[in-house]
Amino acid sequence: MIIACEKCQGKFKIPDDKVPKGKVFYQTCPKCDNKISIDTRPEASPPVEEVPDAAGSEKTKEETDIDEVDSDAYDAEDKPFDFLEEGAETSLICETNPDVRNKIHVALENLGYHITEAGTPKDVLKLMRFHTYDIVVLNERFGTRNPDMNSILKYLDRLGISIRRNIMVVLLTDRFRTMDHMVAFNKSVNLIVNLKNIQDIEKILKRGLADNEAFYRVLKESMIKAGRL
Numbered sequence: 001m002i003i004a005c006e007k008c009q010g011k012f013k014i015p016d017d018k019v020p021k022g023k024v025f026y027q028t029c030p031k032c033d034n035k036i037s038i039d040t041r042p043e044a045s046p047p048v049e050e051v052p053d054a055a056g057s058e059k060t061k062e063e064t065d066i067d068e069v070d071s072d073a074y075d076a077e078d079k080p081f082d083f084l085e086e087g088a089e090t091s092l093i094c095e096t097n098p099d100v101r102n103k104i105h106v107a108l109e110n111l112g113y114h115i116t117e118a119g120t121p122k123d124v125l126k127l128m129r130f131h132t133y134d135i136v137v138l139n140e141r142f143g144t145r146n147p148d149m150n151s152i153l154k155y156l157d158r159l160g161i162s163i164r165r166n167i168m169v170v171l172l173t174d175r176f177r178t179m180d181h182m183v184a185f186n187k188s189v190n191l192i193v194n195l196k197n198i199q200d201i202e203k204i205l206k207r208g209l210a211d212n213e214a215f216y217r218v219l220k221e222s223m224i225k226a227g228r229l
């Protein structure tokens with residue numbers, strides 16, 4: 001298994017016979033001593049693999065997916081909605097666990113959102129090429145064993161601020177506390193939801209949406225007065 005450290009960007013290999021099966025474990029980076037989380041549970045995606053590009057350098061599979069989607073030609077089948085009434089709000093769910101996904105779907109439906117459910121990170125990247133979602137609910141392990149190497153978060157970080165600030169990103173995690181604002185800031189997301197609190201997802205989303213609206217209200221009002229919005 002090839003492991004990539006998100007702190008120093010170093011890569012190292014672990015012999016397959018030394019990898020615990022069906023569990024989350026931690027490995028210390030030999031270069032910087034960073035603690036790396038690795039998930040080998042069956043529902044998790046394959047480990048980070050390296051794909052050589054045309055120049056002979058190595059890229060992770062996640063980086064390759066982003067590059068491939070960026071270079072794809074227009075395909076109307078990738079558009080998530082054929083028609084939306086003016087003012088309609090949309091949401092994207094990136095979660096593989098069906099029970100968790102269903103709870104999120106019900107909560108978003110009750111909040112009045114049009115909903116898209118994505119199967120793979122590549123599906124997400126294609127969907128977001130043609131539509132800016134109002135809210136994206138993303139499991140940090142969606143499409144990756146290493147939650148700190150999530151390709152969807154990388155893609156969102158690439159977006160211009162004028163687009164990104166209109167997307168509320170909700171990160172599902174088993175590592176951090178629900179509504180931990182410092183972690184949300186560190187991860188460049190708007191709201192943290194611990195999976196142990198998934199039963200209360202609708203209440204948490206309502207609170208998070210209200211906080212997000214209040215946070216950006218002054219900025220948006222100032223930009224409207226300045227004719228920049």
